[in-house]
Amino acid sequence: MKPLRLLFLRSEQTRSSMKPRIQRTLPNPRFQTRFPALSSIPAMSAFFLSICFFSNIAVGQEKPGGTLQKIKEGGVIVIGTRESSIPFSYYDQNNQVVGYAQDLAHLVVEAVKQKLNLPNLREKLVPVTSQTRIPLVQSGSLDLEAGSTTNNLEREQQVSFSNTFFIVSTRLLVKKDSGIKDFPDLKGKNVVVTAGTTSERLIHQLNDKDQMGMQIIAAKDHGESFLILQSGRAAAFMLDDALLAGERAKARNPSDWVIVGTPQSKEAYGMMLKKDDTEFKAVADAALAEAEKNGTAETLYKKWFLSPIPPKGLNLELPLSDDMKRLFQNPNDKPLQ
Secondary structure (H helix, E strand, O other), X not given: OHHHHHHHHHXXXXXXXXXXXXXXXXXXXXXXXHOHHHHOHHHHHHHHHHHHHHHHHHHHHHHHHHHHHHHHHHOEEEEEEOOXXXXXXXXXXXXXXXXHHHHHHHHHHHHHHHHHOOOOOEEEEEEOOOOOHHHHHHHXXXXXXXXXXXXXXXXXXOOEEOOOOEEEEEEEEEEOOOOOOOHHHHOOOEEEEEOOOHHHHHHHHHHHHHOOOOEEEEEOOHHHHHHHHHHXXXXXXXXXXXXXXXXXXXXXXXXXXXXXXXXXXXXXXXXXXXXXXXXXXXXXXHHHHHHHHHOHHHHHHHHHHOOEEOOOOEEOOOOOOHHHXXXXXXXXXXXXX
């Protein structure tokens, strides 16, 4: 069975090369007898042009309508979610996925329902990590990823992003009595980051550039990173400030922890979708832009950042920043780095 499987895989991988294979088989006499008019050069030229034209149409059809067509045929939209990205996408005390990004994703789903005239469209939620989210979007296993993913130029080579729905800065979470006030204070200390995040890349760059001698620990997710910090195995946890506030809210005594440090970057969160799927992106962009302009997004912001949230009913107390106010006035999908 293995050879047959290999043959199948190769045939799948080489579909895009069908045109050259047709060209190589044209001299076959059986083919020419079926199409005697091809013996003339003008006719053959027209034939090749027609193949190229229709081949391009066939390939092009998947780019603008691939995901929407897949959703329409299956009657389900698959959304990637996070397990512990408080308050964007995480499990509450009832093991339900909740959060600011999750609420905005529901608005995108409603827009898809209207676009496809599918009032009974189902949502399938799939948990992802910082390391698995991009490959799952690239492979088509996810239609949309709605968590806390930074839109940057490097990632835009791999996937597409919706309009920005949040803007953050990368800082540090430390114990209040640690004596750590800024990044230079981390020299020679252990620092934890979540694997696959932009913070992981930034802290390595800082460590190498300034020869700080930090020991950098990479945890699998934000929850594990905070556990490492709480256990004392790390002196600081570097991440986006809004996510650090979410982790702090999970602590037994949130007041024991403070967010400090000069921001090392300003980042824009967007929802990920398959690269160059312009039609699906247009639906997602329009849904987010409408929410940001008509006040819905600000209402959701107050719900998740200025009010008690699950699981412990704590208030993150993060007022709407000037960056967010500008975003709501002018929705866009521009990366900030």
